[in-house]
Amino acid sequence: MDSTEIDEAAEITNGVNNLHGTSYGSPSLDIDISYVRAVLALFIAGSIRLRAKKVVYASIAEDHVTYFLDEEMRAVQRANRSDIIHWIIQPNIKRDRTDPLLRCEPDFVFFWADEETDPDLCLYAEAKRLFGIGASLAGKYVDEGVLDFIEARYG
Amino acid sequence: MYYGIPSIDAHPDLVYRLNAIFNSKLALYMAFMFSSGLGWDRRLIEVGDWQQIRLPKSILNEDAAWTEVLQLEQWLRENWQPEPSPSLTDEIFGVEYRLDQAVFRLYELSEQEKILVEDTLQYNLTPLIYRKQNLDTLDAFSEPTPDDLAAYAERMCLQLDGILRYNNFRLIPKVYIFQEASPLCICQFTQKEGIERGVINRVNIHGLEKALSLLSPALRMEISDHLSIQRNLRIYDGQSFWIIKPSEKRLWSETAALIDADAVVREHMEASSFG
Numbered sequence: 053m054d055s056t057e058i059d060e061a062a063e064i065t066n067g068v069n070n071l072h073g074t075s076y077g078s079p080s081l082d083i084d085i086s087y088v089r090a091v092l093a094l095f096i097a098g099s100i101r102l103r104a105k106k107v108v109y110a111s112i113a114e115d116h117v118t119y120f121l122d123e124e125m126r127a128v129q130r131a132n133r134s135d136i137i138h139w140i141i142q143p144n145i146k147r148d149r150t151d152p153l154l155r156c157e158p159d160f161v162f163f164w165a166d167e168e169t170d171p172d173l174c175l176y177a178e179a180k181r182l183f184g185i186g187a188s189l190a191g192k193y194v195d196e197g198v199l200d201f202i203e204a205r206y207g
Numbered sequence: 208m209y210y211g212i213p214s215i216d217a218h219p220d221l222v223y224r225l226n227a228i229f230n231s232k233l234a235l236y237m238a239f240m241f242s243s244g245l246g247w248d249r250r251l252i253e254v255g256d257w258q259q260i261r262l263p264k265s266i267l268n269e270d271a272a273w274t275e276v277l278q279l280e281q282w283l284r285e286n287w288q289p290e291p292s293p294s295l296t297d298e299i300f301g302v303e304y305r306l307d308q309a310v311f312r313l314y315e316l317s318e319q320e321k322i323l324v325e326d327t328l329q330y331n332l333t334p335l336i337y338r339k340q341n342l343d344t345l346d347a348f349s350e351p352t353p354d355d356l357a358a359y360a361e362r363m364c365l366q367l368d369g370i371l372r373y374n375n376f377r378l379i380p381k382v383y384i385f386q387e388a389s390p391l392c393i394c395q396f397t398q399k400e401g402i403e404r405g406v407i408n409r410v411n412i413h414g415l416e417k418a419l420s421l422l423s424p425a426l427r428m429e430i431s432d433h434l435s436i437q438r439n440l441r442i443y444d445g446q447s448f449w450i451i452k453p454s455e456k457r458l459w460s461e462t463a464a465l466i467d468a469d470a471v472v473r474e475h476m477e478a479s480s481f482g
Contacts, residue, residue, distance in 0.1 A: 079471070086370045086372075137369070165477075
């Protein structure tokens with residue numbers, strides 16, 4: 053080995069003592085934006101399967117749509133050759149350490165960290181029923197549902 | 208080993224179904240995962256361990272999937288021998304393999320779950336049971352072959368391409384093969400746009416073994432007295448990243464690829480605006 057190679061080996065050796073203790077350099081593959089697209093594709097594929105089953109009807113409870121959609125998305129992923137998207141549904145997240153009653157339950161939480169309990173390392177998604185019995189819920193969804201995200205209630 | 212269940216003649220079909228499951232790899236996996244002692248302090252599967260084994264939903268159904276399972280179970284029950292002839296040995300291995308695959312289908316395991324079961328038995332349970340032997344003689348601690356590294360690289364690509372393809376990217380894997388013994392093995396993955404699927408490149412390389420010998424001790428980190436961990440190294444450089452780990456088969460299994468793919472995603476997401 054020449055001196056350059058020895059220096060490089062030493063640099064790598066010293067560089068491993070970062071956050072995870074095992075990586076060196078800046079991760080720069082296009083994984084972040086692709087991840088969001090993969091999640092959206094999963095939602096769409098799950099929704100197509102769910103629509104074909106005709107189990108969602110006008111008066112169905114919103115949570116039940118979430119459960120059905122979750123099942124179909126898992127079926128889609130099981131049929132794929134990659135199961136790298138991890139998610140859970142409706143976790144009970146404590147928003148305030150001082151108030152045990154202050155909690156929220158986002159419909160879908162996609163996580164990539166080892167522990168899904170860190171509310172800052174996730175993607176949240178809500179399944180909303182915009183049309184059903186009575187007036188459209190679209191306005192209420194924007195006024196209240198989207199505000200939950202904007203006001204960082206889930207973070 | 209093929210074993211049976213002493214029973215009365217009532218419900219023979221159910222007993223044969225249970226026997227098929229209990230003789231499968233999946234049952235051993237569940238016994239290992241649920242038992243507090245199997246593999247650690249005993250080689251015995253206790254009654255309580257057997258009772259914890261989950262049965263498939265179709266256990267009582269007249270399901271066509273059971274036809275094959277019962278045929279394979281019957282063949283093994285009638286033909287299995289402790290010291291078979293070479294030709295019968297091959298046949299027994301073949302039928303045992305088919306029984307395992309048929310039981311996997313009964314439980315509707317995904318491709319990744321099957322890998323997890325097989326690798327756990329090969330690389331976790333077996334070394335535990337034979338841990339009093341010299342570690343170098345165990346398959347889990349032996350040097351991975353180029354085919355092992357290729358299987359690892361392919362699994363890593365399958366996992367990460369499951370995300371990257373939504374941005375029209377794929378990974379091209381490169382497996383490095385050394386002429387001399389090396390304490391570490393290396394796989395490289397490069398992101399490319401607009402390709403269908405990357406072919407695994409096997410690159411013969413000479414002279415890097417010494418550099419890896421220097422790097423290897425630094426990956427070992429003491430976390431307490433008499434307790435240290437062997438870290439795996441991921442190096443990111445532009446559109447590529449390298450995985451560098453000790454030359455042990457257990458660290459280059461397909462399960463290891465699933466775990467490493469998760470780590471790569473985690474580090475990218477934490478480094479991005481999402482993190």
